[in-house]
Amino acid sequence: MPSDTAGSWTPVALSADLPPATVIPAWTPAGSIALWRSQSGRASASSDRCPHRGMRLSHGFVRGEALSCIYHGWSYSPAGGCVRIPAHPDLVPPDTIRVAVQRVEESDGIVWVAAGEPAMPPPRLDHLVPIRSLTLDADITAIEAAAGEKADAGGLIQVADCPWVRLLPAAQIACTLIHVLVERGRGVADRVTASRIAEALRRRAETRQKDVS
Ligand code: FES
Structure with missing residues (x-):
């Protein structure tokens, strides 16, 4: 895994194995993640633990640009903020409800996820x-x-x-x-x-x- 003193990159999946509107489990040295791709094609990495009751978010589902928990349907943006609580549809979720996220880079058909804050981008494999x-x-x-x-x-x-x-x-x-x-x-x-x-x-x-x- 390419690394420097500030962090490392893990090649967690092939881009082709993460179609739009899907979520899969993955792992980096920073822990288990829910790796997901929004309907519009953006890949994101969220901690694989829902802040509500701890359900694995990799068991959830993607709707539009948010990842939803399978248990009570709380939804999270790519930046980690809670954007919807179905039991309280009129409530704007407070900023304190959020899931940890990790940086994602996608190049040459590989999805890379950062642990820490690596100074360099992941290596190019264009050959x-x-x-x-x-x-x-x-x-x-x-x-x-x-x-x-x-x-x-x-x-x-x-x-x-x-x-x-x-x-x-x-x-x-x-x-x-x-x-x-x-x-x-x-x-x-x-x-x-x-x-x-x-x-x-x-x-x-x-x-x-x-x-x-
Ligand atoms: S455990 Fe995730 S919404 Fe309740």
Whole structure:
């Protein structure tokens, strides 16, 4: 994960896996988040805990430009402020009712979420095309061993016997999310091959992880 003294960026999802008006759970070193995209296409990251009674906001729903809690329907803006309490439709919610939010940047088909206030933007990956994400029951060391290469300074792992495939890992609690990318210009057949390579690599990494546990 690219980081500096002020914070870090986590590649939490592929842009294609977050269509408009959806919310999904995700994780950064700052904690669990509800990652959501408004109807107009803006991606936001809210703490995954409703300030009302603690329901997970990633179980909620998106309507228009707000994220709503599934429990009592309190709704939150991308900036975190409560904008609607259905049980009190005439009430303007006070500013004190808000959910914590984290910065989101989207580039080259990846959604990045900040923990802290990183001084630099997330790295550009415009020479690569993301094709899918997988969750592995393995740490980054086991994934590097299975790939036959160490992560570079930007966090990308090249697959040694297929060097046009890269893995972009994001450590989670007790597992690792990886995004599979191929060099720009590769055709459909190569993308299918890269997906199969990633599946095989997952099995190798998870076996290796079990062997060292
Ligand atoms: S717990 Fe979220 S609105 Fe009540």
